[in-house]
Amino acid sequence: MTGQSLSMKMTDLQDLYTEQLQDVYSAEHQLLEALDEMAQAAGTPELKEGFELHAGQTREQIGRLEQILGGLGAQPGGVTCKAMQGLVAEAREMVEKKADPAVRDAGLIAAAQRAEHYEIAAYGTLRTYAELLGRTQDAALLQTTEDEEKATDLKLTGLARSINMQALG
Known part of the structure; x- marks a missing residue:
């Protein structure tokens, strides 16, 4: 799923949580x-x-991820999100x-x-991991981002209603 070395051993949910945070960090930058x-x-x-506003929001989301990763003592980089590369x-x-x-x-x-649906899934999973790990502040930050991604998706749906009609010709 990621570009991280296959030799990195994951022994528990904390390791997976950290790796998935790094993955979504890569996704957001892409x-x-x-x-x-x-x-x-x-x-x-x-x-x-809409795209310009979402870019600004994405910068804030990257900041949240850096905050969470810093709290874990982990570096943000080192993983490449291949799913986002394709999207x-x-x-x-x-x-x-x-x-x-x-x-x-x-x-x-x-x-x-x-891309929004990918992010909604990623942030929902990360929030669940944070809750299971007792990282309530992380969970709140991840919920904020998940809510923003859902709101962006709804805005895009609203724009699509009129634009798709124009595309009909």
């Missing part, structure tokens, strides 16, 4: 770079603004496609929502 590209490619001002590659393909602006925007929303 998505942040892609969001800037997606904002530039967006044809609809509302979508461009970002698909988003970049949409950015580069020759397409009607409304069609491209509909495709960008689809790519963004796939």
Whole structure:
């Protein structure tokens, strides 16, 4: 699932929690770079603004992850999220496609929502691990991020309603 060495031994949930935090940290950095590209490619001002706002929110989420990892005495790097690599590659393909602006925007929303759903799943799992490990402050921070990801997904759904209609032609 990650680019981390297969030789690293995980002995308990704490090890898995730390590795998964590093994985989502990688995912957020990859998505942040892609969001800037997606904002530039967006044809609809509302979508461009949505991607820009989510980029700002992603920077805050990265800060939360750094705080949590610091509290564990762990470094943020060292893991590459391969799932997000694939999602970002698909988003970049949409950015580069020759397409009607409304069609491209509909495709960008689809790519963004796939990434959001991945993040919602990751943060929900991490929050559960934090709760099981008795790390209540971590759990609260992770719940905040999960809630933000869900809200972003709902905003994208709202934008898709009008943009998808435009893409119909």
